[in-house]
Amino acid sequence: MLPALPGAVVEEIAAFGRYAASRGWVPATSGNFSRRVDARHAAVTRSGIDKGAIAPGDVAVIAIDEPVPPRLSAETPLHLARYRSDAAVGAVFHVHTVAATVLSRLYEREGVVRTDGLEMHKAIGVRTHESTVEIPIFANDQDTFALAARVEARLGADPAVPGYLLAGHGIYAWGATAADARRHLEGLEFLLACHLEERRLR
Ligand SMILES: CSC[C@@H](O)[C@@H](O)C(=O)COP(=O)(O)O
Ligand SMILES: [Zn+2]
Numbered sequence: 001m002l003p004a005l006p007g008a009v010v011e012e013i014a015a016f017g018r019y020a021a022s023r024g025w026v027p028a029t030s031g032n033f034s035r036r037v038d039a040r041h042a043a044v045t046r047s048g049i050d051k052g053a054i055a056p057g058d059v060a061v062i063a064i065d066e067p068v069p070p071r072l073s074a075e076t077p078l079h080l081a082r083y084r085s086d087a088a089v090g091a092v093f094h095v096h097t098v099a100a101t102v103l104s105r106l107y108e109r110e111g112v113v114r115t116d117g118l119e120m121h122k123a124i125g126v127r128t129h130e131s132t133v134e135i136p137i138f139a140n141d142q143d144t145f146a147l148a149a150r151v152e153a154r155l156g157a158d159p160a161v162p163g164y165l166l167a168g169h170g171i172y173a174w175g176a177t178a179a180d181a182r183r184h185l186e187g188l189e190f191l192l193a194c195h196l197e198e199r200r201l202r
Pocket of ligand 2: 095
């Protein structure tokens with residue numbers, strides 16, 4: 001039996017969706033969001049809905065270890081894989097930003113986007129601006145089960161950065177809570193926006 005979907009979880013997901021839409025991060029129904037409900041279950045957005053106007057019926061509870069039911073986000077395997085790999089992950093947010101989409105194409109061959117010397121590194125858990133951050137990039141794949149396996153194999157047990165890019169696609173970020181996942185996503189997006197702007201000015 002699946003647990004009931006807590007109203008507070010729907011509201012956290014819907015609130016993040018409204019915020020992401022206000023920043024232009026979820027155009028044309030893109031993006032998907034999830035929140036851990038308990039050790040074995042997560043709430044995930046349904047496929048194809050407007051992520052800026054999420055209603056209670058647009059979110060469903062599913063078992064982390066069982067097959068993905070129909071009509072859920074096409075990228076549900078990427079979310080569930082994060083919950084399976086790390087019991088401390090409580091929320092996973094995916095959005096389509098311009099900086100993530102452009103830089104992931106420019107650096108796909110290197111497999112990372114590097115930023116260095118930025119105070120914003122501290123938003124993703126790095127102690128000082130005197131550091132280099134490597135944001136992983138994975139080739140995009142419509143087979144999101146195979147993609148999830150590749151992502152988790154490379155991230156390993158303790159990823160240095162709480163997020164990754166899918167080439168030509170967008171960005172994933174996670175955290176222990178919805179607030180942590182949002183902070184990590186905002187921090188990573190800021191780093192990418194700075195990198196893109198610096199490249200433009202060069
Ligand atoms: C609308 S194009 C984007 C989608 O193909 C996908 O990448 C996405 O982010 C949303 O998929 P969804 O199945 O609605 O969760
Ligand atoms: Zn996507």
